[in-house]
Amino acid sequence: MKAPKIQRDQVIRAALDLLDQEGLDGLTLRKLALVLDIQAPSLYWHFSGKQALIDAMADALVMNVVLPQGPDQAWDSRLRQIAAALRQALLKHRDGARVFAGTYVVSDNVLRINESMLEAFALAGVDLSRASTYSFSVLYYILGFVMEEQALGPHGEFDVASRKSAFEELAKRSYPRNFAAREAIFSTDFDARFSTGLELIIAGVKQQASETESKAAPSLTTAEGGASSAKRRSARRG
């Protein structure tokens, strides 16, 4: 909390560089020490162990995630912005999603992002308890999605072509819907897929909000009504 964080940050930066070169499985304290021109045990002065290092890397990954600021942005566009920014941050480093998923860090940056999601849900008219489980759902979605995106990517840990042919052989035999969906399942248009899944969640929030609302004011019937009235009351509350 004091001043001399300069050394510690150097270690984290070097670790993220090494991560890009070697991947998470190749990230080793000995290799990291080599890069830093020190001996491996020296790292234990900076971090209590490898997991603490990885926790710090996870926090650094999401450090620069830009969150919505203005009070006049609708809740759904806020959510889209947060999700996109988080995904991009995870994509920025090889195995980023795996690094982040392995560690349930309670860090400044994690809470900062979560706060912004809770705000968005509040604007949508979702109560706080629901909002907190919703934000977990969004997080799970993003992590799961990007983990798979990175596993299939250029540095991915497995061979897409052989995987696809194994899938097709199995699906063709016994699982007609899987077979029919094979192109969609192996689509590499990740932007489109990410958006489709995110919109599913957003649609769910709208639907839930409209249900809650119609109990309070039963005259509003459509989901559209619920969503736009939530937007209407979006003034401020911080």
Next chain:
Amino acid sequence: MKAPKIQRDQVIRAALDLLDQEGLDGLTLRKLALVLDIQAPSLYWHFSGKQALIDAMADALVMNVVLPQGPDQAWDSRLRQIAAALRQALLKHRDGARVFAGTYVVSDNVLRINESMLEAFALAGVDLSRASTYSFSVLYYILGFVMEEQALGPHGEFDVASRKSAFEELAKRSYPRNFAAREAIFSTDFDARFSTGLELIIAGVKQQASETESKAAPSLTTAEGGASSAKRRSARRG
């Protein structure tokens, strides 16, 4: 594919037993060999490597997941059944979700489960391409949820109490919504939380289905209309 799978299955069973005792991080080929009364290198006759073993374990985990069968069950209740069965299967063994998440297995059982989800979405009136990304979303949700559930559980890898107090200290200072939501965030009523998140997804499907439908038949306006009309055409299609 022939007959002598008896030995291979013994290895997998022993591995799952060992997993329960040692956790995924403690699961070692040497320990497994000891339990089986053989030497570690012998395992390489049965599996090409540790990852192949874990893939087989992941498949075994979901082997007995019971899927909806009757033609007269509504799509949403199907989805709830699949999700609950999958969660229970992952919970059955220590670190089950981590085992499953680490491996993007293309196995019989995975496709079987996915086929059932695709069926459910088809009954909801979702086209196949969307359905395939929706089923991934559901999978990500379940995996993320259970991973956290198990990380916080009795064998969990970290201390909940110290985590909570770290959270509270940070949240109290700068993140009012996180602080206000602290009880919900650290709630251990996992059944309720799981259901809340799943219902969010189900609500999203309803909303999306009603939107798609209102393009085709603009007279139906409410989300309820979309959902129930989807149920109406739920005859059969296999």
Next chain:
DNA sequence: ACCTGAACACCGTTCAAGT
């Protein structure tokens, strides 16, 4: 405050060889 040297107790995997 920061780092080293040496060691401990492990890993997954390979491979020639046994039966």
Next chain:
DNA sequence: ACCTGAACACCGTTCAAGT
């Protein structure tokens, strides 16, 4: 077809000691 013995090339971590 199934297993062993011996070895290789690593790991994370501890700890007394140095500066």
